[in-house]
Amino acid sequence: MRTSFRARLLLLLLALLAATLLATTLAALRAANDNAESLLRGELATVERVFLQLLLREREQLRERGAVLVQDFGFKEAIASGDRRTMASALANHADRVDADLAVLLEPEGGVIMSTHELAPVLAALQGRVTGADSARSVRFVLDGQVFDAVLLPVEAPDLIGWIGVGRLVDNNLLLELRGLTGADIVLFADGSSALATLPPDLAPAGAGAASLATELREARWLTRSVPLATDAGGTAEALLTVSLEAALADFRRLRLQLVAIGALALLLAGLIALFAARSVTRPIRKLARFAERISDGDYSTRTEIATGTEFDLLAQTLNSMQDTVAEREARIVHQAQHDLLTQLPNRNYISAMFEGEDRRRVPGGRFGMALMALGNLGDLTDLYGSDFSDRCLREAADRLRRSLRRGDLAGRVGDNQLLLFLDDLEPAGLEPALGKFLAAFADPLEVAGVPVVLEPRFGCVFYPQHGASFDELLRRAQIALSRANRGAERFTVYQVGQDEAHLRQIRVANRLREAVEAGAFELLYQPKYSLRQARISSCEALVRWQDEELGPVFPDEFIPIAEQTGMITAISEAVLATALADLAMLREHSDGLAVSVNLSGIDILKPPFIDRVIEQVRESGLPASAVVLEITETAMVEDLELARGHLLRLDAAGLALSIDDFGTGFSSLGQLRALPARELKIDRSLVQPLGDRSEDRQIVASTIDMAHHLGLSVVAEGVENMEIVNHLHAMGCDVLQGYFLARPMPAEALAAWLDEPPAQVAALEHLARG
Helix, strand or coil, X not given: CCCCHXXXXXXXXXXXXXXHHHHHHHHHHHHHHHHHHHHHHXXXXXXXXXXXXXXXXXXXHHHHHHHHHHCCHHHHHHHHHCCHHHHHHHHHHHHHXXXXXXXXXXXCCCCEEEECCCCHHHHHHHHHHHCCCCCCEXXXXXXXXXXXXXXXXXXXXXXXXXXXXXXXXXXXXXXXXXXXXXXXXXXXXXXXXXXXXXXXXXXXXXXXCHHHHHHHHXXXXXXXXXXXXXXXXXXXXXXXXXXXXXXXXXXXXXXXXXXXHHHHXXXXXXXXXXXXXXXXHHHHHHHHHHHHHHHHCCCCCCCCCCCCCCHHHHHHHHHHHHHHHHHHHHHHHHHHHHECCCCCCEEHHHHXXXXXXXXXXXXXXXXXXXXXXXXXXXXXXHHHHCHHHXXXXXXXXXXXXXXXXXXXXXXXXXXXXXXXXXXXXXXHHHHHHHHXXXXXXXXXXXXXXXXXXXXXXXXXXXXXXXCCCCHHHHHHHHHHHHHHHHHCCCCEEECCCCCHHHHHHHXXXXXXXXXXXXXXXXXXXXXXXXXXXXXXXXXXXXXXXXXXXXXXXXXXXXXXXXXXXXXXXXXXXHHHHHHHHHHHHHHCCCCCCCEEEEECCHHHHCCHHHHHHHHHHHXXXXXXXXXXXXXXXXXXXXXXXXXXXXXXXXXXXXXXXXXXXXXXXXXXXXXXXXXXXXXXXXXXXXXXXXXHCCHHHHHHHHHHHHHHHHCCCEEEEECCCCHHHHHHHHHHCCCEEEXXXXXXXXXXXXXXXXXXXCCHHHHHHHHHHHC
16 A cells, blocks of 8 residues: 655654654653652662661650659668568659550679569670769660660769669550651561561561562562661661652642643644645645646646645756756657667658558558568678678668659668668559669769779569558568569569469478477488499498478488578587498498588688587598488588688598588589588489480480599489499499499398398499499
């Protein structure tokens, strides 16, 4: 789900404000809590002072009341007389009178005369306090798990006759009094255990120590303060002052609620302000977005104006400028997409679109002609003067065509050196006059870079609707007609119905050929050769065959040129050589010294890596290199004679025999033939088969054989089909015969059987050779 910019902006502003308010509120609440805690800790310090003052007050009251007792004459007289009954009665009465919880009468040396409590645990400490003393003494001690505050007063009559001690228990009343004064609770510990407490029942100490109780109280959010109480007569005493932090913070609850309410109100107000700001920001953005959408849709007719006094005005101006630039650039791009940059003529895409969309509206009667023109010598001019020169020639040619167009005609460029003429309302009868005008335009030489150039245009012509219903179909058939014009001497040719079946067949062969190469779908047949000089079967020629499941039998003269054009010939040649070497190893078991001839493409001869692989394959086969004869056509050397000769010399140095195939069909010179390291020459069947009928052919073959012998070459005649031809060739001194008279091509296994039991023709040839 997509979120609008306005919503994102609003959310961002609200999030920032909410974060700010939250941080502020939390900081305020935290400060309030810290302040409350600080105040409570200060109060606990005050509570400590109040508590100690209470204890001090209790001692002073005991001192004052005890002073009255020691001044009593009857009490002194009882002590002096040793009347224990009177002393006990007076001690008890006076203890009740001063509200004392403990009373004791000591000898001047500290011995206990009588006491209301068993003072054995603290007696030694009390004696230490009165020994050598002559004035009142305060004392605090722990007895039976209780804390007592007492005063010891001397009894004098007038000399010291004893000590009277009165003490008060630090009890719950005192703790409650402190709680009433300060609001703080208190826990009193005696000898490490809790003795008294004012805490609520759920926080009762239950005998816990001061440290553990303080920890529990802190976890329950109570602040504590420990007050050690000094003892003078044994034991330990400690008071733990505590106050509830939660109770104190309850007073701040209203403040917290007010802060939260203020924050919520501020957030609401900020949201309204942010909404207004977001709308004011996004309104021009929406307007600019709609304007940009119109630009993206190709509508450049309107402009946008925004008067906000902000940067959006500049953005609107920039978009207007961009719209103008885009419109101009798009017009230029459309022109470039529809026209050739070199000649400025419409390109193939434009002509195709025009044909598919407008031809029947533009052409009266729904007919027109198309002429595909190529400059036959443009490639030679490129090789001679360079690409820039040929581009200028093509540009001049386009200008001449443009000036020669009739009204309604159109010229365009559809290939590197091909121009297409769209000839409006043209019928076959009017083709020659129409093209004559264009040919006349090229009669005068062009002046390019100071060089006079005569261009040689060729035209392939088609007509709609006779020759096709689509632009691609018409263009393909015009290309077929142009190819025929380039092969012949005609300046233009018209496509004839049915001519593209062969072209379509070539396309199908090319498509199937790659699969055949990858699948190894080729088969080798072998045709034996008979040596008249050796009077035996000396070799056989490996002939490649291809049986395709869709195309049926496809012969080498059909697929080899396509393989050369598509670059697959090398893979075929390598596969053929590998199979021929493997079959030859088997065949030599049936005919010792048998050699095999393998045809090589002229394209392969010019590839150094291929030459390396041929030599390596023969070496790895273990066969004598002389048992492998590589047949090449004389026309294969025409493209680069020096490079081909160098590679052939490498093959010859490796021991492989070379044979010039199809001699008599090419145009190479005898000088070139002499320069090649060939050992054999094959006379083409087109010269051999008519030997029985035409004497002029016999003269050509005889001269060829004589010439080859003078050059040190053996001669193979192919296409030998009857005994009459055999006799003529024998009389001419031909060395090797090959043809249907001897045997038709056969698989390697069949040839092996044939070699074991040769037919009668072989015996006849042996008789002829030995006779």
